[in-house]
Amino acid sequence: MKIAVISNLFYPILKGGGEKRYWEIAKRLARKHDVHVFTLRWGNLHEEEIVERVKIHRIAPFTEELYDKKTGKRRIKPAIVFSLELLKKFDPRGFDIIECNVFPFLHCPFIKFKAMTHKIPFVLTIHEVWGGYWKQYLEGSLKGGVGIWIEKRIANSADHIIAVSDIVKEQIIDELTVPKAKVSVVSNGVDLELTKQAIKGIRTDPNKIVYAGRLVEHKRVEVLIKAMKFVLQSNSKAHLEIVGGGPELNQLKQLAKTLQLEKKITIHDYLESYADVLRIMASGSVFVLPSIREGQGIVLLEAMATETPTIGVRFPRSGVLNVIKDKQTGLLVEANSAKAIAEGILTYWNNPQLKEEIITKASNFARQFDWNNITAEIERIYHQVLSKR
Incomplete structure (x- = not known):
């Protein structure tokens, strides 16, 4: 053809x-x-x-x-x-x-x-x-x-x-x-072969939370940044790593500064190497997508393929609901709620057995894609x- x-x-x-x-x-x-x-x-x-x-x-x-x-x-x-x-x-x-x-x-x-x-x-x-x-x-x-x-x-x-x-x-x-x-x-x-090669030898940081994606309004990355205030009350070693550029990049950096979280949040612009993004995902203990508008959420499949457990939000007609089945392939929490996201992160950290069960189901789910x-x-x-x- x-x-x-x-x-x-x-x-x-x-x-x-x-x-x-x-x-x-x-x-x-x-x-x-x-x-x-x-x-x-x-x-x-x-x-x-x-x-x-x-x-x-x-x-x-x-x-x-x-x-x-x-x-x-x-x-x-x-x-x-x-x-x-x-x-x-x-x-x-x-x-x-x-x-x-x-x-x-x-x-x-x-x-x-x-x-x-x-x-x-x-x-x-x-x-x-x-x-x-x-x-x-x-x-x-x-x-x-x-x-x-x-x-x-x-x-x-x-x-x-x-x-x-x-x-x-x-x-x-x-x-x-x-x-x-x-x-x-x-x-x-998902490119399963590239993912396998990229994450080989990467060690998970038990205190790291990761977001990767465009920095635009509907992704609600500011809600994730605000969630760090709640997370740090339970784990002072927690750190958030954000990967992705977009029109809200400087605004989000300013928000982290205003909340006095500069030392707890790293914000990268777009990374040229897709493999580098996968490595950052694999190094996290939790991947969070707070977006309220997704056709599917390809980044969730990528995180699942790196064996990083995911959190998405419940929102009507969001494609995230086709990818994350709550407590099976990930966790679903209330949309636009910093507290709910923080609770989801702590659920993983406080329930290692649930976390491992979700990782297994999610990685198997991602393989079909x-x-x-x-x-x-x-x-x-x-x-x-x-x-x-």
């Missing part, structure tokens, strides 16, 4: 779960198929490049910041530039199938138009459904309503949709009114979609 993948962020920019997913799947598909990725050209990256047989086409240079420093939200300009450049430069002729990352939405109608014109199947990957969140994000019911309408129209334009979790699939069917038969679930994955298996399922769906043409 000749496959076109459309994603505004791609290798080597692997800061979020979506970018990581496309890279891991694309390089595996490229072992058997002709894979082309069309993306923005960030910074000084090469315009054309072949990496692990994946042909990368960076169609437009873009050097500005992805996030607005004042609001912490993604800026709309990259989405506009990407959409217009795709309209001008993306030639779909010769491709068997086109897969498009739904975010940041604006480019999808252009790709659908080109795919439809040349009778090429158009597949969307949806990591999360925004739905009512549009009204909060766009700060108003009217603008939010437009966002909801656009999201629904784009979803219904696809020949097939790949959702990253069962919860996202439910939202696509219920909120975006897409027929059930047009939606498949293919989860995010090997990227090789995920890629095989994507390939199967492509063939299924093509067979219906």
